[in-house]
Amino acid sequence: MDPFSCRNTHVPGNEKVDELAKLALNQEIHDDKQVIWSDLKLKVNTHLEQVWQMDWDTEVDIKLHEMRPNLKERLNYDERLNRKQETVVSRLRIGHSWITHEYLLKGKQQPYCTACECPLTVKHI
Numbered sequence: 001m002d003p004f005s006c007r008n009t010h011v012p013g014n015e016k017v018d019e020l021a022k023l024a025l026n027q028e029i030h031d032d033k034q035v036i037w038s039d040l041k042l043k044v045n046t047h048l049e050q051v052w053q054m055d056w057d058t059e060v061d062i063k064l065h066e067m068r069p070n071l072k073e074r075l076n077y078d079e080r081l082n083r084k085q086e087t088v089v090s091r092l093r094i095g096h097s098w099i100t101h102e103y104l105l106k107g108k109q110q111p112y113c114t115a116c117e118c119p120l121t122v123k124h125i
């Protein structure tokens, strides 16, 4: 496997990065120019976060994207919640509840809001 190829080839700039990385392999190495490990690590991590975010930005159809569009932002959990309460909050965040999804398990028709007749979803509620 080519170590310089990225999984997601449609991310803008990846081809250029690959090309430059391959060119760097043929460069003469000068011992007097050292890179500080922490600087390199920061640059690599920043680049990887940007590539990951660009990839994530294309995944708008999955529920988790709406919950956390910016990967740098952590989800807030209230440490006063017990395990069962955390589960309820997580299910609400991803839009899963018994009242909105029971129909899938029981083979019924999707429920609609009685007030406006829109599909009944957690977001709508």
Ligand SMILES: [Zn+2]
Residues within 6 Å of the ligand: 113, 114, 115, 116, 117, 118, 124
């Ligand atoms: Zn409604």
